[in-house]
Amino acid sequence: MEREGFECTYLEVQENGLVDLDAFRAALRPDTILASVLFVNNEIGVIQPMEEIGKMLREHKILFHVDAVQALGKVPVDVEAIQADLMSLSGHKIYGPKGIGALYVRRKPRVRIEAQIHGGGHERGMRSGTLPTHQIVGMGAAAELAVQSMESDSRRIRQLRDRLLNGIMSRVEEVYINGDMEHRVPHNLNLSFAFVEGESLIMALKGIAVSSGSACTSASLEPSYVLRALGKSDELAHSSIRFGIGRYTTEEEIDETIELVASKVGKLRELSPLWEMHLEGIDLNSVQWAAH
Amino acid sequence: MAYSEKVIDHYENPRNVGSFAKEEAGVGTGMVGAPACGDVMRLQIKVNEQGIIEDAKFKTYGCGSAIASSSLVTEWVKGKSLDEAMQIKNSQIAEELELPPVKIHCSVLAEDAIKAAIEDYRKKSGAVSAAETH
Numbered sequence: 001m002e003r004e005g006f007e008c009t010y011l012e013v014q015e016n017g018l019v020d021l022d023a024f025r026a027a028l029r030p031d032t033i034l035a036s037v038l039f040v041n042n043e044i045g046v047i048q049p050m051e052e053i054g055k056m057l058r059e060h061k062i063l064f065h066v067d068a069v070q071a072l073g074k075v076p077v078d079v080e081a082i083q084a085d086l087m088s089l090s091g092h093k094i095y096g097p098k099g100i101g102a103l104y105v106r107r108k109p110r111v112r113i114e115a116q117i118h119g120g121g122h123e124r125g126m127r128s129g130t131l132p133t134h135q136i137v138g139m140g141a142a143a144e145l146a147v148q149s150m151e152s153d154s155r156r157i158r159q160l161r162d163r164l165l166n167g168i169m170s171r172v173e174e175v176y177i178n179g180d181m182e183h184r185v186p187h188n189l190n191l192s193f194a195f196v197e198g199e200s201l202i203m204a205l206k207g208i209a210v211s212s213g214s215a216c217t218s219a220s221l222e223p224s225y226v227l228r229a230l231g232k233s234d235e236l237a238h239s240s241i242r243f244g245i246g247r248y249t250t251e252e253e254i255d256e257t258i259e260l261v262a263s264k265v266g267k268l269r270e271l272s273p274l275w276e277m278h279l280e281g282i283d284l285n286s287v288q289w290a291a292h
Numbered sequence: 293m294a295y296s297e298k299v300i301d302h303y304e305n306p307r308n309v310g311s312f313a314k315e316e317a318g319v320g321t322g323m324v325g326a327p328a329c330g331d332v333m334r335l336q337i338k339v340n341e342q343g344i345i346e347d348a349k350f351k352t353y354g355c356g357s358a359i360a361s362s363s364l365v366t367e368w369v370k371g372k373s374l375d376e377a378m379q380i381k382n383s384q385i386a387e388e389l390e391l392p393p394v395k396i397h398c399s400v401l402a403e404d405a406i407k408a409a410i411e412d413y414r415k416k417s418g419a420v421s422a423a424e425t426h
């Protein structure tokens with residue numbers, strides 16, 4: 001949209017990763033036409049106050065687009081409750097097939113969108129092209145299962161998440177949680193291990209699929225912009241690891257992860273000059289670092 | 293990120309990890325990089341009376357390639373004179389470890405660390421010998 005000449009405002013989040021509703025309200029302008037919010041954040045799992053945002057936007061007659069890709073199957077997603085006008089969903093995040101997603105488009109009040117794919121006018125002209133029936137059926141079945149097992153999955157996953165968090169916290173010092181713990185899906189745990197660089201820790205956690213920052217940006221060397229948005233120092237942003245817990249994660253896997261994390265963080269800290277300085281009581285912010 | 297076997301070997305079995313006391317005679321310390329950039333290397337050399345680097349140690353905060361680059365240079369500088377060690381080029385480090393383009397900066401940092409350690413040693417020993425002549 002910016003490329004087409006629209007002005008966009010990007011809102012900062014609070015230290016816990018949540019949108020400040022007053023700041024959100026203040027950012028609305030008489031000529032605002034659309035707002036887009038991530039229901040559940042992909043890096044830190046925080047759940048935004050969607051009902052409040054939806055109500056505010058409806059009052060101002062502003063279209064509300066919701067990216068619910070990370071929310072579906074983890075929290076109740078009800079387009080009426082949050083008054084979403086447009087909502088994006090993806091199949092592979094709910095154990096469905098890759099390569100299929102869905103866009104909800106509200107009929108009342110009607111939302112008109114312009115087609116991005118042109119051709120035979122399928123899907124009421126919104127998305128031309130032959131439909132991949134097997135993908136659609138696969139995503140539909142996955143969505144059905146996700147909703148059915150949401151409660152039991154969440155309960156079990158929360159227990160595993162707490163086990164992982166408590167296990168790591170009791171074994172490793174100087175660990176920081178990124179993002180609010182209350183308004184958060186239990187499937188995500190994002191931790192910063194101070195004085196250890198994230199990519200080197202990923203390399204050490206062989207056999208466990210974790211990421212530093214988001215998978216989308218793993219090719220870049222920049223620290224996570226999400227963590228920087230929380231006001232984390234660059235050093236802590238570089239030291240972050242995202243753990244994802246899913247429907248098929250077991251307690252044994254959690255325990256193995258705790259063991260591995262504790263031993264590898266210890267090993268990498270032995271290697272870290274920053275850890276040594278920390279133990280000597282040197283404040284890293286007081287050091288004049290040589291630029292490169 | 294696909295790492296070469298050499299990077300993985302140095303990462304899993306880093307050589308010469310540790311520290312010398314900074315004030316110890318014959319020790320030069322170089323620390324380069326910054327936490328905010330995601331890598332900090334500290335390289336220390338111990339120089340004997342003949343001007344030969346007889347020992348080296350490192351500690352590095354950074355990715356696998358940064359750890360491997362600093363581990364490798366501790367091996368390379370040992371047994372070299374200061375002038376010989378000054379000749380080590382980042383391109384040689386990158387070539388030896390088969391670093392991918394996005395990791396070349398790790399080898400640059402390792403070269404900088406050698407130079408910084410030698411400079412520190414020269415400054416310290418220069419100050420000592422200057423003091424001795426008085």
Ligand SMILES: Cc1ncc(COP(=O)(O)O)c(C=O)c1O
Nearest residue numbers: 038041042067069070090091101
């Ligand atoms: C919040 C969020 N939105 C959108 C996407 C993109 O989904 P897809 O790759 O299926 O298009 C992702 C991750 O892939 C995501 O985490």
